[in-house]
Amino acid sequence: MRRETSRLIRYAFVAAALGAAAIWFRTPLERMASAAVAPLARSGRWISGSIEEDEIGKLEARVASLSTDRAELELLRDENLRLRDRLAFQERTRFNAVQATIVLRDASRPTRRFVLDRGADDGVAPGAAVVAGNGQYVGKVVGVTAATATVAEATAPGEKTATTLLNLTRTIGLSEGDGSSLLTMRFIPHDQAIAVNDLVVTSGLEDHVPAGLVVGVVNAVTDDPTSPFQDAVVEPIVDLRRETSLAILVD
Structure with missing residues (x-):
């Protein structure tokens, strides 16, 4: 009985030793495997991140391209509407309309002048x-070269336009900027009688400026009893x- 117990103890000791040896040898292997796999795992995450960044970059470029396309379509639509309005206006007036593009604006704005890319060679005259x-009055040509025309807006300092107030009596006056x-x-x-929101149009009493071009609307009336006139x-x-192209009316 005592020998049997001693044998069991020896077996248990050997088993424990073998288990410890297995653990001893397996742990370095696991560490080596883990060390070998870790860079691959990190590389996988880097590749995944690079792919995601690349896809995001492509999507952002696509969005930018679509935004540009939409802006171009909006501008083309606006320009098409303007051209249709001008064609409709030209059909009902005896004047020929020379289409022109604004090529230079007065940055300071007080002079209220700009330059168009049509001039004397196109029949444009001061x-x-x-x-x-569709025939909204902007101003008059005040200077020309062979290829350009300088325009003074109706609101330019000292610029005068013969106008008619579309009230009951069709009052004639002079609008000044x-x-x-x-x-x-x-x-x-x-x-x-003058009322706010009455329309004001050109009267046709000036050379080269036909009657009926819409100038603007009345937004206030100044009536001084000491003055012979009201404003x-x-x-x-x-x-x-908002305008990039206009029409010059030529005889």
């Missing part, structure tokens, strides 16, 4: 009316900041 859209964004229609008798403050119908 005094010619310049319009936007002062360099601001507004005009003042002067020489309106006190007995003439109407007129807001132009055209916002030139």
Whole structure:
């Protein structure tokens, strides 16, 4: 019995020794395997990250391209609408319309002048009316070269335009610019009724400027009892900041 117990103890000791040896030899192998696999795992994560960044870059480039395409389509649509308006206007006037593009603007704005890419070679002469859209009055040509025309906006300082107020009596007056964004229609008798939002158009009393071009709308009335006339403050119908091409009316 004692010998049997001793044998079992020896077997247990040997088994424990073998188990310890197995653990001793397996641990370095596991460490070696882990060390070998770790760079691959990191490389896999780097490759995955690179692929994701590459895909994101492609998507961003695609979005930018689509945005550019959309902007171009919007601009083409706007230009198409303007051209259709001008064609409709030209069909109902005796004047020929020379299409022109704004090539230079006055950065300081107080002079309210700009340059178009059409000139004497295209039949443009000083005094010619310049319009936007479906016949909205912008101003007059004040200087020409063979290939360009300088235009003074209706709101330019000292610029005068013969106009008609579309009230009940079709009052005639003279609209003058002062360099601001507004005009003042002067020489309106006190007995003439003026209302805010009345339309103001060209009267046709100037050479090269036909009647009926829309200049703007009345946004205020100044009535001084001590003056023989009342004035109407007129807001132009055209916002030139939004325009890139216009039409010059030639005989």
